[in-house]
Amino acid sequence: MEVKKGPWTPEEDIILVSYIQQHGPGNWRSVPANTGLLRCSKSCRLRWTNYLRPGIKRGNFTQPEEKMIIHLQALLGNRWAAIATYLPQRTDNDIKNYWNTHLKKKLKLKLQNGNTNEDNTVTTDVSCCVNNNNRCHTNKRTVNKGQWEKKLQTDINLAKQALFQALSLDLPSSSTPPEPDSPKPHHHDHHHHHSATTTYASSTDNISKLLRNWTSSSSSSRPNNTSSLSNNRSSSTGEGGVLDHHSLFSSNSESGSVDENLNLMSETSIFQGASKRNTHKEATTNATTDDQGSLSLIEQWLFDDQGLVQCGNDQEDLIDVSLDGKNNDNDSQDLF
DNA sequence: AATCATTTCAACCGCTTTTTA
DNA sequence: TTAAAAAGCGGTTGAAATGAT
Structure with missing residues (x-):
């Protein structure tokens, strides 16, 4: 099957985050299979750990x-x-x-x-x-x-x-x-x-907001916004980006409610538990274990x-x- | 305003390590 | 015990943004 490469689109992000909210991070191989994402498991893991997971500043x-x-x-x-x-x-x-x-x-x-x-x-x-x-x-x-x-x-x-x-x-x-x-x-x-x-916290509220904002913005100023989520520069500088990542993912006062699913996989566990490997790793890389x-x-x-x-x-x-x-x-x- | 150079960073690649069967 | 699969890591790339001329 053809594997897509390059910047992630907001739609893909939504699919990935939704799936992880339901099933938790890990078992990356099952992600493309179960979500229909045309991405390799590695890419899904990377996108999650480096960009989408909650708590990233x-x-x-x-x-x-x-x-x-x-x-x-x-x-x-x-x-x-x-x-x-x-x-x-x-x-x-x-x-x-x-x-x-x-x-x-x-x-x-x-x-x-x-x-x-x-x-x-x-x-x-x-x-x-x-x-x-x-x-x-x-x-x-x-x-x-x-x-x-x-x-x-x-x-x-x-x-x-x-x-x-x-x-x-x-x-x-x-x-x-x-x-x-x-x-x-x-x-x-x-x-x-x-x-x-910016601190990210994914929730269904935020995801739906993401979708809403994206769909509404897609018809406005930016002709090609497929990488608006992927392009951190626009969001981190707060300029230019139609779809501001902060507004979409941060658990700000507007969207204060945090989805219950998120509680199932507490922030700590996401930071620490995504990898079983870590629990066996050498001591120097082990600062986030139990x-x-x-x-x-x-x-x-x-x-x-x-x-x-x-x-x-x-x-x-x-x-x-x-x-x-x-x-x-x-x-x-x-x-x- | 246009062009070219430089910088930034998300994503990929290849390799190693760990886990699983 | 071992081979395959999965996960993780660090180096590198390249498109887009930004700066300089």
Whole structure:
């Protein structure tokens, strides 16, 4: 059977979202078969995970997010999926794109301008990222023959340092820890960055709205709008696009009711449970599994001799705190 | 206003890893 | 135990948007 490629149309999105609302994400092979979509299962999965699934934040990256990515990239290399677990609202594809299009350039520029700022860590990271094919090495050291063990130890120390900084760099000095039962900040992050970002939440209300808006708009200004949903640029910038993705998918005040189906597959489960594979994955990529509250093994190992492992929810809090753009902007501005 | 160059990012491709039978 | 299928990942591409001239 012929498989369609290229940008997804709003109709296809509707079909896909409707199906997933009924059956949940996963079993992608059955999606084209049961929906009639002329897409391969891979394409369906990608469309869902990178674009349609609820909880994705789109739009400009905040400076704390940038810093987080830079540190994590220095630590983990181009392991975008692993990095994305620390930025739950961002997709690995988005982070990868942002790195390739913005951060790489920014860092290179920073290096060229003679990086004499006080932030030695970031200087190190930048050197690593730009000079060493995105892998953090101890490139400032000369490694004597037979001393690879020493080098390895140095790398481990650097990794520990980088991870510590990645997870705590934005810890506000005077902030109060979140209430134990209060919602995590990243679930409401769009309140802070509402103008620049978008949070998606699919529901039948929104889907019907999507359809309504699309059909009504198809006869108006834009002659060819088949890719209006696919084309994020128009929606994220809020200009030009007849069919604004935000208005279609966000759980805004207008469409406040969230479909009951959505409750069956809670946002958390969608983030975390789409892949059985994740539950068996190595610790570094494991931040979204059931025991998300605890530090992963490798993190525990990395933190171990620094006495940094405290209680279970610390990591999550650190992530949340560092994603809160309100604090420590000074730090970031020093960097950029 | 027109043309060309550059940037952005959604989607694809190929490969690896994991799961299933 | 093993082979096939499915899922996941990172690199890359190319159309569309944007910027420069």
